[in-house]
Amino acid sequence: GAVVSQHPSWVICKSGTSVKIECRSLDFQATTMFWYRQFPKQSLMLMATSNEGSKATYEQGVEKDKFLINHASLTLSTLTVTSAHPEDSSFYICSARDQTSGYEQYFGPGTRLTVT
Amino acid sequence: TQLLEQSPQFLSIQEGENLTVYCNSSSVFSSLQWYRQEPGEGPVLLVTVVTGGEVKKLKRLTFQFGDARKDSSLHITAAQPGDTGLYLCAYKGAAGNKLTFGGGTRVLVKP
Numbered sequence: 001g002a003v004v005s006q007h008p009s010w011v012i013c014k015s016g017t018s019v020k021i022e023c024r025s026l027d028f029q030a031t032t033m034f035w036y037r038q039f040p041k042q043s044l045m046l047m048a049t050s051n052e053g054s055k056a057t058y059e060q061g062v063e064k065d066k067f068l069i070n071h072a073s074l075t076l077s078t079l080t081v082t083s084a085h086p087e088d089s090s091f092y093i094c095s096a097r098d099q100t101s102g103y104e105q106y107f108g109p110g111t112r113l114t115v116t
Numbered sequence: 117t118q119l120l121e122q123s124p125q126f127l128s129i130q131e132g133e134n135l136t137v138y139c140n141s142s143s144v145f146s147s148l149q150w151y152r153q154e155p156g157e158g159p160v161l162l163v164t165v166v167t168g169g170e171v172k173k174l175k176r177l178t179f180q181f182g183d184a185r186k187d188s189s190l191h192i193t194a195a196q197p198g199d200t201g202l203y204l205c206a207y208k209g210a211a212g213n214k215l216t217f218g219g220g221t222r223v224l225v226k227p
Contacts, residue, residue: 004158034214043204043220044159049213093158095215105215107158 003027004096006108013084013115020080021111023094029074030096034105035067038091050077084115119143120205120218128224132194137221139205140187146208148188149215150179153202162190195225 003026013019023033031052036044048069049057056069068080077096081088091112095105121140129135139148147166151159163172165181165188172179176199178191192199206217 032213041222043202043217046214046216091156095158104161107160109158110156112156 002098002101002104002106004094004106004108006092006094006111008111009109010112011114013113015085015115016083018080018082019084019113020078021092021094021113023077023079023096023108025075025096025098025106028096028098028100030077030098031074032097033071033077034095034097035069035077035079036093036095038093038110040091044093047079081113084113086115089113089115119216120207122203122205122218122221124221125219126222126224128226129195131196131225131227133225135192135195135223137190137192137203137223138187139189139218142186144185146185148181148185149206149208150188150190151204151206151217153204153220154200159202159204192223195223197225197227199223200225 005024007022011019033050035047037047038044046059047062050069050071052071052074058064066082071077091110093110095107097103097105123138127135147164149164150162152162153159163179168185169183170181176193180189202220202222204217204220206215
């Protein structure tokens with residue numbers, strides 16, 4: 001149980017275009033999901049907290065107009081990187097919080113974004 | 117400056133050797149978690165330590181929470197190539213909300 005999936009697993013896009021990443025909790029409902037970014041050889045940095053049915057909460061320094069988050073259902077959150085630039089190239093990881101198991105967070109496998 | 121400082125940043129050892137990874141802070145935590153992340157994948161929870169002085173074992177991995185609940189360590193006995201990965205400590209914010217990670221320790225176990 002407690003499986004989180006992400007799609008796509010990797011994506012290459014051209015500078016200036018937008019790309020959407022999906023995060024799904026497969027066998028539990030998640031009112032809260034989290035989006036992290038990880039640069040090579042670095043740790044995970046929280047970008048935002050995604051709440052079902054309400055606006056996301058962004059961490060300091062993260063542009064909410066550039067990283068659009070939608071949490072339209074209890075099993076799906078999406079992150080859209082708008083007008084992507086090469087410096088947005090990174091590993092994006094989501095996690096979903098399972099309220100039925102002590103609010104434990106389960107992580108997705110990540111999405112590798114490369115902006116050319 | 118990160119609230120959780122992990123050391124060393126990188127560790128390369130031969131199969132069969134032992135290693136210890138540290139997670140230190142000046143703050144007191146109600147609990148700390150340890151994760152392992154393999155290249156190209158998301159982190160996987162290994163353990164949560166809650167009580168000061170607590171020791172938990174997971175096969176060849178031994179986790180300890182400091183008496184003052186400010187630090188933790190991970191000791192691996194007889195490391196194997198499958199132990200290779202990024203080891204992360206983390207704490208949960210108020211109300212069990214967002215996780216904050218340390219900088220991580222990259223472990224490479226050579227066969």
